Amino acid sequence: MxxxxxxxxxxxxxxxxxxxxxxxxxxxxxxxxxxxxxxxxxxxxxxxxxxxxxxxxxxxxxxxxxxxxxxxxxxxxxxxxxxxxxxxxxxxxxxxxxSPPPVSPSVMSEATTAVSSSVSPTIPKRLPAADVDLDGLGVEFVLALERPCWRHIHGDPDKPDDPSGHTLTASSQVCAISSPSCDAAQASTGSTDQQQIPAAMLENLLKLSQMLNESDREVTPVQAWHYLRSQYQFGKLELESLLSLAQSCTDAVKCHGFGAVIDQNKFKKLASSVLQQRQQGSLPQTMEDEDT
CATH class of the missing domain: 1.20.5 (Single alpha-helices involved in coiled-coils or other helix-helix interfaces)
Incomplete structure (x- = not known):
């Protein structure tokens, strides 16, 4: 049956x-x-x-x-x-x-607060960027632009099983290299030895950014660094000017939940003002100055 x-x-x-x-x-x-x-x-x-x-x-x-x-x-x-x-x-x-002198871990650590106090005493502010370790300098520049993501780089503490959305950022990868419990702010203030960071990290991030970020209006920090490196004036750019550029960009950086991005046109304007400035003491305009 x-x-x-x-x-x-x-x-x-x-x-x-x-x-x-x-x-x-x-x-x-x-x-x-x-x-x-x-x-x-x-x-x-x-x-x-x-x-x-x-x-x-x-x-x-x-x-x-x-x-x-x-x-x-x-x-x-x-x-x-x-x-x-x-x-x-x-x-x-x-x-x-x-070998070019390595970049001190603190070179970019205070880029969003004060240019004059951010440069390590061991590296002259007038030193051309091309005369230092460009891989280390690039990592520090990218970390400075990723500052808005530091508080949520590991995701929501109340939802540990949810993805953080920031795995493909330099801050997250630096933390993974140094220690699983590493804080992004610690990574940028010198607790991570720059010798531990693979030189190919930025190159890999750039390839991923070009595949994943299809927007023609915004660029990731590593794409911003690549654009800066591609300019012919970069070889004469001094560390002080690079620090002031990182400081000026912080107000324009946003995070939509998948890592920091910056408006492409705004970044190009800021970068152009830094690369073309003739007077050593002049600083690029901030985003507030641009909007006014």
């Missing part, structure tokens, strides 16, 4: 009941879809953070091993040993290459 149970159709049932039931089913389906989507995004964010941290550790390990090989090869040459040509060339290149 069949165990199939048939539901009795009642043609006299009120139409409103069927409509309400269908609406309830749709609401439940939408709710389940949102939950699955948020969980999926959260898992993706965690995977990206873990991948960036592993990449940074591997790059640091590779750098340490490379330095060890160079040191041992140099010692072997001093003792009269025979060194393969490829390793001898590495040592010679290392000896003849003058």
């Amino acid at each position: 069949s165990n199939t149970t048939f539901r009795i159709f009642n043609p006299l049932a009120p139409k409103e009941d069927r409509v309400q039931k269908r609406r309830a089913q749709l609401r439940q389906a939408q709710h389940n879809y949102r939950e699955r989507r948020e969980k999926y995004l959260k898992d993706l964010e965690e995977d990206v953070s873990s991948s960036r941290a592993r990449e940074a550790r591997l790059l640091r390990q590779n750098k340490r091993l490379s330095n060890a090989v160079q040191a041992l090869t140099g010692l072997l040459q001093e003792r009269g040993g025979t060194v393969p040509p490829e390793y001898a060339n590495l040592v010679q290149q290392e000896t003849n290459t003058d």
